[in-house]
Amino acid sequence: MNWTRYLDIAFKDTNVRLFPQNDTAILFDLPYMEKVTKLVKHTNPNILMNFLWWGVFSRIAPIISEKFRTLSFEFRQRFLGVSTRVSKWKACVSSVNAHFGLALSYLYVRSQAEKIYVDKVLQMLQNIKHAFEGSLHHSNWMDMETRTKMLLKLRAIRSFVGYPGWIINSTQVDNYYSRAHVIDGNLFKTYLNLTDASVKRSLENLRQSSDRNRWVATATTVNAFYSATLNSVTFPAGILNPPFYGNGIAAIDYGSIGAIMGHEITHGFDDQGRRYDEHGNLNQWWSLTTMEHYHNKVKCIIEQYSNYSMPELGPTFPVQGYNTQGENIADNGGLRAAYEGFQSFRSRDTFYPQRLPGLLELSTEQLFFLGFAQIWCGNSTRDALKIKLLNGEHSPNRIRVLGTLQNSEEFANTWNCPVDSPMNPRKKCTLW
DSSP: OOHHHHHHHHTTTSSOOOOTTTOOOOOSOHHHHHHHHHHHHHSOHHHHHHHHHHHHHHHHGGGTOHHHHHHHHHHHHHHHOOOSOOOHHHHHHHHHHHHHHHHHHHHHHHHHGGGOOHHHHHHHHHHHHHHHHHHHHHOTTSOHHHHHHHHHHHHHOEEEEEOOGGGGOHHHHHHHTTTOOOOTTOHHHHHHHHHHHHHHHHHGGGGSOOOTTOOSSOTTOOOOEEETTTTEEEEEGGGSSTTTSOOSOHHHHHHHHHHHHHHHHHGGGSTTGGGBOTTSOBOOOSOHHHHHHHHHHHHHHHHHHHTOBOTTTOTTSBOOTTTTHHHHHHHHHHHHHHHHHHHHHHTSTTOOOOOBTTBTTSOHHHHHHHHHHHTTOOOOOHHHHHHHHHHOSSOOHHHHHHHHHHTOHHHHHHTTOOTTBTTBOSOOOOOO
């Protein structure tokens, strides 16, 4: 394949000039590229053409016409088993958020400013980070030098909560979208313009120095993130709402958003995050002895999750324990850090134990675990569940709850689960 020609075309309309004799291309997965080249060489050209056009058509079809929106739905209906179409207003809002997420964040933050408790959330995050530090101190399977480096990386993790400060400045937001050309009444051409502007902005970053203070998501995003290359955690304003945060009861908040905070922090030390140092550089900074102990502990988690399957699909669709190990590690470490962080929070004089109306018999600790379980409530079609089990990096929601809680001694004690009962197996897998 003529990669030089391909890159020349990709960068043609940008302000970046490539220098093939001097520039270095970094391939993250060389074996993959070698196999792709062989596959392309030996595949029928018509199949390649159909594959490439399907990649384009399946993406743009829903925005071309009602006819193609219907075809797109029928495809998803057969492929994923969905039964109802996404309402047009939801599709439009998603499209606006995808292309004008920062502008939408500007409006959202202005309307919700008094409800975004950044300082309170940062304090909560600090409690959980401190609790994770405690787990590093008490992990007896790593040598002192590796532990010291882990603590250095943990303390170097930077936190982004709520929204980037600059988006409350309308002039800066306008400047950010200066290349976004909207054609009134023509959604398709507007989509092409916006996509082109986004790709150009991305490509023109090639010669720019890395902005380590950049956000990896818009404020409207209902999700959380860990960036290995930036060594940062991000919790946008969108996720700082019920059921994840702001439930009115601290125990539930720590079990929900607190476990998510712990999850993202733990990603810095999972099967992928551990490969990056405190500066976000790929670097082998663990000792070989510690690596050996680490792999033995991770093997336990891989085997545990590989034995799970979803009842509605039967044992022929087990969880892929190897593929999901990073997220499972983060779930387990995150819950443990959140629980310890909550214990630290409740030990203060200002803490007042609260009860949940209608479930007054539940203790403070039980509410914590209830908060953790409820954030994974959800529905999936059988077909979508199959695809997630085969290809997903996350375990199904139900398994994320059961697998994590079965490894928690604190859960078993709080709910009085007998030893060797389903939720209190004698063998528990713990890493962080």
